[in-house]
Amino acid sequence: MTPLYARHKRSTLAIATAVAAGALLTTGLTTGSAAAQTTADSTATARTAGSPAALSAATRVSLIQKAQADVADTAQQIGLGTKENLVVKDVVKDADGTVHTRYERTYAGLPVLGGDLVVATKAGKTESVVKATKAAIKVASLKPQITTAKAEKQALTAAKAAGSAKTSADKARKVIWAGSGKPVLAIETVVGGLQDDGTPNALHVITDAATGKKLYEYQAIENATGTGKTLYSGTVSLTTTLSGSTYSLTDASRGGHKTYNLKHSSSSGTGTLFTNTTNTWGTGAASSSSTDVTAAADAAYGAQETWDFYKSTFGRSGIKDDGVGAYSRVHYGSSYVNAFWDDSCFCMTYGDGDSNTHPLTSLDVAGHEMSHGVTANTAGLDYSGESGGLNEATSDIFGTGVEFFANNSTDKGDYLIGEKIDINGDGTPLRYMDKPSKDGGSADSWSSSVGNLDVHYSSGVANHFFYLLSEGSGAKTINGVSYNSPTSNGSTVTGIGRDKALQIWYKALTEQFTSTTDYKAARAGTLAAAASLYGSSSTEYKTVAAAWAAVNVS
Incomplete structure (x- = not known):
């Protein structure tokens, strides 16, 4: 389970997810028409051969x-x-077979x-x-030396220490733990109940079955044509369903996605499907009412744009690439300042924020959260250490991609995360991709201590890499927003464009990353993706290397 931001408030709040767990300055094409044409042709061929093929x-x-x-x-x-x-x-x-x-x-x-x-x-x-691991999988015995009750007690203690309420050990099973060190027999316990802010709890605790030592823990709840009058994106078109004389927020063209109302409850159920006698949804204004439709319009719009982004950009049909839509729930809890994706219900859930008048349903939040579902169903990046930072950054990257893809005049694409929802209360965004440290906690570049940071902050390294790969270093203005991106090594990076950067990251995520990928492995994975898409001597490949060097990853 992954909430939108860390449960314990800090000076800057952050977005979250769950397990499933050479200094090149500038590069340009060779001058001369013949050489340039040869390079362009070979790049196009390489990109076509390595591009993912559309599969029925x-x-x-x-x-x-x-x-x-x-x-x-x-x-x-x-x-x-x-x-x-x-x-x-x-x-x-891939297209090449x-x-x-x-x-x-x-x-x-x-x-x-x-x-x-x-x-x-x-x-x-x-x-x-x-x-994910190079270690050989071999254990001496499959008989636990500790009782299941002991493992469950340890898991409950860990959950309570994290502030969880109404906790209970829902299930336990024997597993082989190979996430770190020598593979061992272990007991995995899942703790239910509620987290300290009311978010549903699904804490997984891995206990060594021989010694009783806690090996690992992660939270498995991840911080997702009518007229929609939304709060954040203006007036938009929504695909709905008419049954008799009643419309519903059911999008049959996108896997049957539905939008439900929890009416300020913290229920684990779906709630009530939004229906209407007209095909106009919302008023464009915030309301504290548990029956408010505006938040539902924003959520439905975010879901459809996220679906279309993945389909159009990568040929991916839904979160699992199986043509099945998730569902969204709004009005979760009372004054719940969070949002989360839960892969177990395959659903996206939004709180209404302070005073129930600041729903966390903006476009980039929707894209970010539902992208956690994509990560869970592909690389399954563990929500801890550097892999956790990469997990968070992946959702920031694709959430940003959704915002630019939507091309919405009211919420223009930018490299700011959560700028519309104003959780900080001062108009500042949750995150800055051009210079992550502007939020007061995120890392601009890699160091040996990055893995010890909260994953919301360690994500800054990959966010900064993606911005540099897309737009390059230095000062510039994009869609009215001013950026000034530094480099850790003083280099100048010329970006290859956001579209190519997205293709490289997606290919690496779906074909190269595993549950334990760290920043060094992410560099190798994105270079492999760039080589497959554009060629190992291409500008794109060299710029991937330069952008990683610029954030101190080599």
Whole structure:
């Protein structure tokens, strides 16, 4: 479960998510028409060959079924042990025929947490394997030396220490923990109830089954044509459904997405579907009423723009790429200053903010939160350390992409996160991608201590990288917003444009990143993506390297 921002208020608030867990100054094309044309042609060819191919639902299902049928052979080919098995999670196919299959792993029938991997094949031949852990999976015994009750007690203690209320150990299971160090037999306990701010709780605690030592913990709730009169995006078009004489906020063209009203309750249910006798939704003004429709209009608009962004930009059909829509819930709790994506219900939930008159339903928040769902269903970046920062940054990056994609005149695209919802109360945004430290806590560049920061702040390194890759360093004005992005090494970076930067990040996320990817591995993954899309001697590839160097990642 991932709320919109950290539960304990700080000088700057931040957006969140969950587990599933050379100094180049400037680069330009060679002068001369013949050389320039040759470079352009080779770049276009490389990009076409490495670009993800659009897959029909039937083709995708067929690829997954084939991969699942071949898991025994695949496990043997990549050198897994006899007790290990693979379970297909997702598949991506490039235009050149390369198939990237993402697997979860089991050992003696037990889930291996941190054992996920991606296998790239072409013409039946294995091209590469990216693993979350390089350690061999082998444990001496599958019999726990501690009781389940002891593991549950430790999990409950951890939840209460984090401020959780009404906690209960919902379930426990044996697993193999391979997320760090030597793989060991462990007990995973899930604690339910509520977090300290009223957000639903799904705390996963991993306990060493031999020693009783706590190995890891993460929160699995992640900080998602009528006329919509929204609070943040002006008057917009909404796709709705007419049944008899009643309209509903059901978007059949986008996987059946629905928008529900929780009426200021903290229910785990769906609530009541928004319906109307006319096809106009909201008033454009905030209201503290539990039946207010304006927040629903914003939420429905955010969901449809996020769906369209992923479909148009990457050919991805919904959060899971299976054509199935999530659903949204508004008016969660009373004066609940948060929003979160929950992969277990496959839903997006919004609070109404202070005095129930500041709903957290702005466009970039919607794109950010639902992008946590994409991360959970692809790389599954662990919500801790550097991988947690990358998880947060991924949602900032794609949330920004959604905002620019929507091209909304009332909420123009920018590299500011949460600038419309004004959580800080002084008109400042939650985050700045051009210079993350402007929020008072985020890191502009990498250091050995970045992994010790709250993940909302360690995300600054990747946010800054993405801004530099897109727009470059120095001062500039974009859509009326002034930016001045520095570099840690004093270099000058010339951006390649946001569209290319998004393609590189998405390809790396879906084909290169794993649950344990850190900043060094993210650099390698984005370089691999850039090489596949544009060529290893392209301007794009060199600029990826330069942008990482500019945030001190090498």
